Amino acid sequence: DTxxxxxxxxxxxxxxxxxxxxxxxxxxxxxxxxxxQDSKKFLKIMFSYNNKELIINETVPNRFSPKSPDKAHLNxxxxxxxxxxxxxxxxxxxxPGQGGEKLFFGSGTQLSVL
Amino acid sequence: GENVEQHPSTxxxxxxxxxxxxxxxxxxxxxxxxxxxxxxxxxPQLIIDxxxxxxxxxxxxxxxxxNKTAKxxxxxxxxxxxxxxxxxxxxxxxTGTASKLTFGTGTRLQVTL
Numbered sequence: 483d484t485x486x487x488x489x490x491x492x493x494x495x496x497x498x499x500x501x502x503x504x505x506x507x508x509x510x511x512x513x514x515x516x517x518x519q520d521s522k523k524f525l526k527i528m529f530s531y532n533n534k535e536l537i538i539n540e541t542v543p544n545r546f547s548p549k550s551p552d553k554a555h556l557n558x559x560x561x562x563x564x565x566x567x568x569x570x571x572x573x574x575x576x577x578p579g580q581g582g583e584k585l586f587f588g589s590g591t592q593l594s595v596l
Numbered sequence: 597g598e599n600v601e602q603h604p605s606t607x608x609x610x611x612x613x614x615x616x617x618x619x620x621x622x623x624x625x626x627x628x629x630x631x632x633x634x635x636x637x638x639x640p641q642l643i644i645d646x647x648x649x650x651x652x653x654x655x656x657x658x659x660x661x662x663n664k665t666a667k668x669x670x671x672x673x674x675x676x677x678x679x680x681x682x683x684x685x686x687x688x689x690x691t692g693t694a695s696k697l698t699f700g701t702g703t704r705l706q707v708t709l
Contacts, residue, residue, distance in 0.1 A: 486639075522701070523634075523683060523701070523702045524699070524701055524702070525640070525685060525699040525702075526699070527696050527697065530696065538696050572639050572640075574639070583628055583630070583645075583689065583695070583697075584630070584642055584645070585630075585632075585640075585642065585697065586642075587639030587640050587641065588639050589637070589638055589639050590637075590638070590639050
């Protein structure tokens with residue numbers, strides 16, 4: 483199946499732990515993103531990579547570090563997890579030449595920090 | 597930066613009726629306006645989009661209108677069906693690799709039988 487896939491779907495962890503979320507797309511897209519959706523459903527961009535290069539870095543704590551080993555993968559590592567990090571994290575990608583447009587989203591990772 | 601406001605936050609309609617969701621944006625440089633549908637437990641999915649050189653676009657039962665002068669755009673769903681029940685998001689952005697979508701706060705649409 484052609485898609486944006488992210489793992490895990492659910493992540494429950496204790497405060498202070500370090501965790502990673504993985505994302506892969508097989509759509510041949512150049513640009514990938516991480517979005518955060520809070521409990522009120524508000525969607526906000528965190529990071530954007532184009533061909534493995536960071537192009538958008540919103541005001542996100544340094545504890546969040548994205549890594550793009552190749553243009554088909556964008557992982558998100560979170561250090562020292564806090565209660566406020568609980569949210570649904572979406573990976574997305576967009577076609578070549580259409581950065582910022584026509585986003586294809588993964589199904590999300592629901593992170594719960596206890 | 598861009599600010600997108602969306603109304604209403606919840607909308608309940610009877611099957612077969614029409615639904616309208618409205619958004620306003622603040623940045624006059626924005627020129628791309630998509631709408632996303634998010635079903636429970638899934639990621640948002642693009643359903644229709646419009647660019648600033650077009651005033652209206654239609655795709656079967658859904659249509660979007662754009663008023664650049666007033667900086668507002670709307671989603672219209674006709675002949676609503678239960679499967680239209682979801683959260684709908686409007687968004688706005690410029691174009692180019694470094695552009696980013698700013699989303700509205702979402703509208704939960706409930707289509708009742």
